Amino acid sequence: MHETLLPREFLGGRLRRMHLHDLAAFQAYRSLPELGRYQGWSPMSDTEALEFLDDVHRAPLFMPGHWVQLGIAEPESDALIGDIGLYLSEDGAAGEVGFTLQPASQGRGVATHAVREALQLFFSATGVARVLGITDERNIPSIKLLERVGFKFIESRQVVFRGEPCTERVYALPRNDG
Numbered sequence: 667m668h669e670t671l672l673p674r675e676f677l678g679g680r681l682r683r684m685h686l687h688d689l690a691a692f693q694a695y696r697s698l699p700e701l702g703r704y705q706g707w708s709p710m711s712d713t714e715a716l717e718f719l720d721d722v723h724r725a726p727l728f729m730p731g732h733w734v735q736l737g738i739a740e741p742e743s744d745a746l747i748g749d750i751g752l753y754l755s756e757d758g759a760a761g762e763v764g765f766t767l768q769p770a771s772q773g774r775g776v777a778t779h780a781v782r783e784a785l786q787l788f789f790s791a792t793g794v795a796r797v798l799g800i801t802d803e804r805n806i807p808s809i810k811l812l813e814r815v816g817f818k819f820i821e822s823r824q825v826v827f828r829g830e831p832c833t834e835r836v837y838a839l840p841r842n843d844g
């Protein structure tokens with residue numbers, strides 16, 4: 667039933683399942699170290715990336731305790747230009763979002779529109795009361811995106827990420843049923 671939820675068009679792009687044929691496009695941006703600097707992922711070999719794409723292609727949408735990864739694609743060519751991760755907590759009450767957009771597509775609001783679209787889908791398909799966005803305090807483009815989408819700052823916390831002490835900013839967006 668959930669498969670009828672994708673693809674979804676938005677201004678400047680499409681939210682869709684990722685496929686094995688996205689490998690080259692996926693690797694082109696996921697292998698850029700600066701893009702993954704503040705992210706939970708690291709560049710992968712082609713074999714690992716194919717396995718990842720196969721997994722995310724088949725994964726059921728929004729399973730408690732799991733992340734699901736959606737692709738951001740160009741509207742005309744359908745080429746993959748980024749991805750959005752959505753996590754549903756074990757009890758189904760809370761969510762978390764993460765996002766990546768290839769550098770050539772940045773600066774035009776595409777990621778903002780894609781995240782808004784993904785959150786509409788997430789709120790309508792699940793019972794989550796709120797979604798968190800957690801980002802390094804130095805990640806200004808990510809902070810600006812979260813604020814544009816309507817996330818509110820909750821707290822800062824000290825963490826060790828990749829062996830380095832750093833400060834994370836936690837943002838939250840509550841369900842808006844109004």
Ligand SMILES: CC(C)(COP(=O)(O)OP(=O)(O)OC[C@H]1O[C@@H](n2cnc3c(N)ncnc32)[C@H](O)[C@@H]1OP(=O)(O)O)[C@@H](O)C(=O)NCCC(=O)NCCS
Binds near residue numbers: 702704763765767
């Ligand atoms: C986070 C990330 C997706 C933001 O990319 P981005 O291009 O800045 O975001 P958008 O596509 O929404 O574009 C917003 C920019 O376009 C501008 N813009 C132009 N038209 C716009 C429109 N119609 N709507 C919104 N913004 C628009 C905005 O002003 C903004 O530019 P600014 O920061 O100079 O003010 C990108 O930097 C990235 O992939 N980073 C690496 C991964 C990462 O760290 N992710 C966060 C971890 S959770």
